[in-house]
Amino acid sequence: MSQRLDKAGSHERTGMDSASLGSLPLLKRERIWNGTDFTGVNVSLAIATWAFLVGGSTALLVGFQQGIAAMIIGNAIGLSFMILASVVASQRHGIEQYTLLRPVFGLIGVSVLVFTIILITEMGWSSLLAIMVGRAVTQVSNSTFGTDFGPESLMVTVFALVAIAVSWWILSRGPVTIGRFNKFIAPGLIVVTVFLMVFLVLNTSWEALFTAAPLAPFEDDRLNFMLAVEFNAGVGVSWYPVMGSLARLTRTPRAALWPSYGGLLIATLIAQIVGMAAALTLGDSDPTVWMLPFGGPVLGAFILLFIAFANITSTSSIVYSTVLAIRQASGKLLSRVRWMWLCAGFFVLPAILAFFPAFMYQKFMLFVTLSGAFLAAMCGAIIADYFVMRRQRVSLPDLYRHRDASAYHYNGGVNWAGMGAVIVGAAFYLMIYNPITLETHPLFGYITASLPAAIVGGIVYYLLATLLYKRRGVGDFVEGKSSPRIEEQA
Amino acid sequence: MAADAELDYGLNGRLKEIATVEQNDESRHALSASELWLFVGVSVAIALVGVLVLAL
Numbered sequence: 001m002s003q004r005l006d007k008a009g010s011h012e013r014t015g016m017d018s019a020s021l022g023s024l025p026l027l028k029r030e031r032i033w034n035g036t037d038f039t040g041v042n043v044s045l046a047i048a049t050w051a052f053l054v055g056g057s058t059a060l061l062v063g064f065q066q067g068i069a070a071m072i073i074g075n076a077i078g079l080s081f082m083i084l085a086s087v088v089a090s091q092r093h094g095i096e097q098y099t100l101l102r103p104v105f106g107l108i109g110v111s112v113l114v115f116t117i118i119l120i121t122e123m124g125w126s127s128l129l130a131i132m133v134g135r136a137v138t139q140v141s142n143s144t145f146g147t148d149f150g151p152e153s154l155m156v157t158v159f160a161l162v163a164i165a166v167s168w169w170i171l172s173r174g175p176v177t178i179g180r181f182n183k184f185i186a187p188g189l190i191v192v193t194v195f196l197m198v199f200l201v202l203n204t205s206w207e208a209l210f211t212a213a214p215l216a217p218f219e220d221d222r223l224n225f226m227l228a229v230e231f232n233a234g235v236g237v238s239w240y241p242v243m244g245s246l247a248r249l250t251r252t253p254r255a256a257l258w259p260s261y262g263g264l265l266i267a268t269l270i271a272q273i274v275g276m277a278a279a280l281t282l283g284d285s286d287p288t289v290w291m292l293p294f295g296g297p298v299l300g301a302f303i304l305l306f307i308a309f310a311n312i313t314s315t316s317s318i319v320y321s322t323v324l325a326i327r328q329a330s331g332k333l334l335s336r337v338r339w340m341w342l343c344a345g346f347f348v349l350p351a352i353l354a355f356f357p358a359f360m361y362q363k364f365m366l367f368v369t370l371s372g373a374f375l376a377a378m379c380g381a382i383i384a385d386y387f388v389m390r391r392q393r394v395s396l397p398d399l400y401r402h403r404d405a406s407a408y409h410y411n412g413g414v415n416w417a418g419m420g421a422v423i424v425g426a427a428f429y430l431m432i433y434n435p436i437t438l439e440t441h442p443l444f445g446y447i448t449a450s451l452p453a454a455i456v457g458g459i460v461y462y463l464l465a466t467l468l469y470k471r472r473g474v475g476d477f478v479e480g481k482s483s484p485r486i487e488e489q490a
Numbered sequence: 491m492a493a494d495a496e497l498d499y500g501l502n503g504r505l506k507e508i509a510t511v512e513q514n515d516e517s518r519h520a521l522s523a524s525e526l527w528l529f530v531g532v533s534v535a536i537a538l539v540g541v542l543v544l545a546l
Contacts, residue, residue, distance in 0.1 A: 024501060025508055069540045069541065071540075072539055072540030072543060073537045076534075076537040079533075080529070080530070080533035088520045089520060091520065257529060261532075387526070392521070396505045396509065
């Protein structure tokens with residue numbers, strides 16, 4: 001069995017190069033971050049241009065005070081179950097989250113989720129960031145060279161495609177290069193945020209800010225507020241695809257749990273609130289429109305170009321763990337494909353979407369809430385599996401074994417309880433709140449849609465997993481079985 | 491060279507070492523029940539701060 005495990009390990013490592021750094025479990029001595037380091041990492045992630053975009057989009061629905069409330073409530077909800085589902089187990093075992101999903105969804109089930117929910121979520125975000133680069137650069141061009149490129153012009157697409165190409169280049173160089181760029185970008189974005197804050201304080205009164213009307217609200221005030229809460233909850237849960245891969249680098253559970261929650265929450269709130277205030281002051285939700293009126297032609301253009309570059313490095317950061325997940329989830333299929341070509345493959349759809357800048361901006365909220373529906377249900381199932389059914393224990397060798405040698409093979413590599421939980425949880429979300437038609441159930445006004453979707457996902461998982469697997473002794477749900485198994489096999 | 495040696499430490503060795511560490515870990519859980527409830531409680535409290543902001 002040991003030989004089989006080594007074979008599995010070599011398979012996991014096939015194609016591993018300095019760019020991808022592989023996916024083997026990290027040992028205690030290889031963990032590099034304490035609580036302070038990890039707080040810094042999370043603050044750097046959260047103070048990104050997408051926070052301005054979310055703040056600006058929230059201003060479409062609600063005014064300043066309601067917006068702050070919606071951001072606090074939404075992020076508190078979304079981040080809490082996202083962190084429980086991704087950070088805790090990855091920190092404990094030193095394993096990134098997609099390998100740890102195998103007990104919940106099965107090897108094939110994880111592949112299905114990675115190639116649908118995760119991939120679409122990350123492709124959407126990266127195409128949006130690239131379009132934002134296009135808009136930022138065309139704004140600079142209009143201001144400096146007197147051109148007249150509109151926010152939906154072909155030049156926006158051209159610069160978005162250049163941004164994607166540069167993101168690909170950075171990503172193909174690996175996490176070390178990404179980290180090198182982020183060392184400059186993260187402090188720079190903090191400076192930009194402070195700059196926006198100072199400008200707002202100097203040029204806008206609190207009274208004007210608190211009385212500013214939302215930019216494009218619906219008629220129903222209560223619906224506007226709940227949509228803003230749900231949108232922010234969706235943003236909170238959308239951190240899922242990257243957090244586990246980062247948390248495994250922390251040394252202790254305390255260095256992972258609170259820094260990820262506090263770092264993401266506080267930094268997100270600050271950047272989003274500044275973004276919302278800027279949007280309400282200037283009457284436009286697009287962050288690339290704010291900088292020239294705020295900073296003037298020279299400083300504004302410089303900030304816009306900086307934001308453009310920050311978007312490129314943000315894209316590389318979020319895509320890194322997704323491409324790593326794609327490689328693992330594909331089994332043998334993509335294991336021999338070179339890292340740079342795998343990264344190039346990822347960017348094909350974002351490049352196509354870059355031809356539709358207006359569509360991507362208009363559908364931003366829809367995209368975030370829809371992906372949030374599935375991610376929330378996924379988180380519910382993961383929490384039920386890890387905390388309730390397994391009591392925080394998994395058989396690590398079984399995570400890496402193939403086919404029926406693994407306790408997590410289930411039926412044909414799919415844990416149907418997990419898949420069923422995601423489908424039912426997401427369906428429940430759409431029943432309470434349909435982001436396409438904007439139809440809502442009265443419950444939506446009180447409990448949002450993400451939270452009940454996660455709870456329903458968890459309950460369905462518990463019932464189905466008990467019925468289909470635990471009662472039949474399938475899936476290694478029996479408490480305490482995992483540790484002796486490691487002793488036996490290793 | 492030291493870094494290469496680290497990377498060459500195979501899956502079996504890593505799993506064995508992690509299992510030993512986890513078995514010797516007195517807490518035996520990533521999060522204790524009290525820490526888990528504290529986390530949930532703090533999250534609820536922060537959400538209530540949002541409700542308070544709305545009510546002001």
